[in-house]
Every structure is written in C-alpha cells, then in structure tokens.
Amino acid sequence: MTDRALEGSTAIITGAGRGLGKAMAEGLAAQGTKIALIDLEEDVLTAAVADVETAGGQGCALAVTADVTDADRARAAIDRTIDAFGGFDILINDAAMGPQFFTDNFVADTPKFWEHDVDLWHRVLTVNAFGPQLMATVAAPHLVERGWGRIVNVTTSLDTMYLRGCGAYGPSKAALEANTRIMAQDLEGTGVTANVLIPGGPANTRMIPDATGFDRDELVQPEVMQAPVCWLCSTDADDISNMRFIAAMWDENLPRDERVSAAGAPTAWAQIGSVARRPSAWADADR
C-alpha cells in the first residue's frame, strides 16, 4: 500500500510511545491517518511523535501524556484529540504492562503465583484490563454518534493467557479478550466494530528482555502489525467485527477472503461452543 488510503481518519493509540503501539502509529500515519499518541512517559512520546511524523508528514501526530486507568485523564486525552483533529474514528488499546514487570526471563525464571507482589499484580490487572475498558467507554459514544468506527484491542496468544511466571499479564489479557467479544456484541449495527489484533508470539519489544536469550531477529517484529491494522481501519473491513487476527499470519499477497481466514478467527474461545445451561424462559438464551 503506497497510496494514502486512510486519509481523513484519526486514531487514538494507547501505549504508542514504543513497541507495537508505535509501529502501528507509524503504519497508520503512512496511510494518511492522523494519530493521537498516548503514553505515560513524555520523553518516549516526544521521540515517537517525531518518528510518526517522519512516516506520515508534519502535523499528523499529537502527543498526549496520560495514564489510561485515570478516568479524568482519559476523558481529557480524548477531548484534546477532538480539539486537535476535529474528531476521531479509531481507538487502539495497546498500552499494557508486560511480563517483564514480574520476571526478566519468563522462559527460565518463572516466579510462582504466591511470590508475586500483591500491589504489582493488581496494577498490571488494572492497566491491562480496566484501561482498555475505560478508554473504550469514553470513546464509544463518539464513534457510535458518527456511525463509523473501530476499536482494536491488543491481547495475546490464547496459550500465553495462562503462561506461568508472568503474574497478572496472561489473565488480564484473557479478560480483555472476553471484553472485546462483549464490546463487539454491544456495538452490533452501529457501524463501529471491535476486534482483537495480536502479533502471534513474543515480539521484539521491551516486553521480551534480552535475558530471555531469544535472538531478537527471530522474534516477531513489531512491523507485522502494520498491514493488518491498516486494513482493519479501512472501509474494506466494514463487515469485520468480533474477530481476532494474528499479525504474523497476515499475508497481503492472498486474496482478501483467504487472507482473513488464514489470520483470523472468532474472538475469545467461541469455537468451544455455547455450553452454559440457560432456561428457555430467558428470551435471550441463544445469543
């Protein structure tokens, strides 16, 4: 994609200072999307804005320092985006505290669940699960009112959700995965979609410290996120909601439908099926 197919759109990306968030910001900016980059750290954010403007042009990026778990700051961040760009269409929830907060090496040195610091465990849970819920809560009414929009949540591989040694990281992502499925149901018919996008394995970001011993070139590179996120944010994906996509399996050479089925699946663990016993008296029993 060399043309600026996403010209006219605006995205809010949390955790945009580095890693996958920054890569997605650069990818979208190159396609013409205006980007509000949200991160905790101002220095990191300033550097990221420069890189995003290199990709998308002068003035395409706005730095907003905010904690995604703070309701007032979240609202202020979205108001600032609207002031600067006249509105927004896309929310990408990428901000997360990764396994590196619990261990330098989740491959060989895996602390047990009873060894984790209680406050850290709760903080990670809050950032990774409540943060996206809060941002989506603030963003959704704007998107629904415009009748078009995207929520993209970055979770993790299904088996990483129960990877030991990483504290609350996996469980918090399981919660976000389930919540994405709820968001997609709630947004049905509004023109706004909710999907999950994951890299597909450990990615070359600070979440995977050098101590893990992985060859960094062999990790999934953050740039794999760019093509699928650009597609998800395009009108070509208008009918795509409630799905999870694995970026590493996204192949632009394939025809659209084959590409979607190669990299996509329903969100969460819906393939296991509907198993809860609900009385038929409940009108919605089959949803």
Add this chain to the structure above:
Amino acid sequence: MTERVLEGKTVLMTGAGRGMGRQMAIALASAGAKVAMIDIDEDVLSEAAQAAEDAGGQGAVKPFVCDVTDSDRAQATAKEIVAAFGSLDVLVNDAVVGPERIPDFMTRKSKFWELGDDLWNAMLRVNIFGPQLMAKTCAPYMIDRGWGRIVNVTTSLDTMYLAGGGAYGPTKAALEAHTMIMSQDLDGTGVSANVLVPGGMVNTRMIPEESGIPREKLIQPDVMEKPITWLASDASDGINGMRFIGALWDESLPMDKRIEQAGAPCAWTQLPSKAIYPD
C-alpha cells in the same frame, strides 16, 4: 452424606454467606471438614455459619468477616484459621461481585460504555485480584504440609463474554486462565488448583426475581455439593488444572466416567491457536 470423608481437613470458603458458597460450606462441614467461612456481610454470615454448624457439629465452623481484597486482613485471617483448626488445607474462592449489581441486567442489557467505572473496577478487584490474594496467602500453608487444594469458582466458558454483565465475564475469564497458571506453579507440591462451575444460571441472588425465570428451572446450588466434597478429599489426589461442571457431576457413574462427563482441561487449552516462538 453420612461419611465424614473430610475429617481432619480445614477449608477456607470465601463468599460463604449465601448462594453456592453457603451451600458448599454446609456440605463440607457435614462431610467432617472444619470450615472457616468468610464473607463481608456479617448478618448473612452468622446465619450461614449456624446452618453449617448444625450440619457439621459443634466447633466445626468459624465465621470471619473479611474483605478478600484486603491483604492484611487476609493474612491475619489465615493465621487465625491455622491457630484455631491446626491447618489450612483447602481454599475455595467463591466470593464475587456479580452482574446483579448492574440495574436491570437481565432485562435491559446495558452497553459496555454505560457501566460505571467503579462497579467495573470493583468486579475486577473482588473477582480476580481477590482469589489471587487469597491463594497467595493460603498456598504456603498447604505446600508446607505437602497437601492442599485450591478450587476457583469461575463460570461457563460462554458466560465469560456475556453482554450486559459488565466485567463479570471478563474477570471470570481471567480467573480461569489464572487457575491454569496456579496448577502449573503447584505441580509436584501435592497441592492442586482446579475450577468448579455450576454449569449455567443458578438459583442465587445473581439471577434476580425480575428476570421472570421460574426459580425451579434454574440450576440449584446443591449441584456443587458432591463435586466440591470430592475435590476437597484425598480421592481427588492427582487431579490438577481441570474444570468441572457441577450440573454434569453424576455420582452414580464410576469415577473415570464421572470425571470424563463433568470434567475438561482448565481454560481453552483445546484450541489450536498457539504463540509462535523462535526455535
């Protein structure tokens, strides 16, 4: 149940004041266990503790008013339990902030952006951080003795993404995943971690009267009694990282068939989607 198969074991039951927690506490006490019953609501807890003591006998039960998200209180409570009963062998994490806290949750289905942040966070704190905190507090006592059980009550896999329930489903997804982590961490210690769910909508306060569903059509809380008694006993030695559905538990079947019918691996391990790792 006439056999006191749990004689000599001490159980900590959270959310023991009502619903499934109360029912399980009574069943465990009548099977001979000492039961420390935890709830934040003192009134319902006293009543439930009395009922459990009636079933289990004088001195079988001790009620504790305790918030499962309060680290200091949890530690102090665990110490008191060990002092009173001599050990702490089984933890059942049943306490929960349920979707019934959302006004008209079964008739109106609030959208995710209409929910209050405070309630969403309270669910996150009580339903997933609470079990982690209680498990962290209790596990060392069990590991020291080389035997123990952690049983987490989650929900049906498709209820984890039930629209209108706020954070309820997502918190249960997190607890389900976390149980799998606990079971891996406990491997080889003699302590196990498993999930027990009723299997659908249960006749507790979580399904309000205004839902219009006849109460007798709901799953009754007593479906939890037999599987929790088995999980808390020596008979379930070696069972780790599994989820069991109370409504499918059939004591008339031979043990292996019973496990096959009501049990499955914890979480969504059946699904093929695996992370790609460098060689």
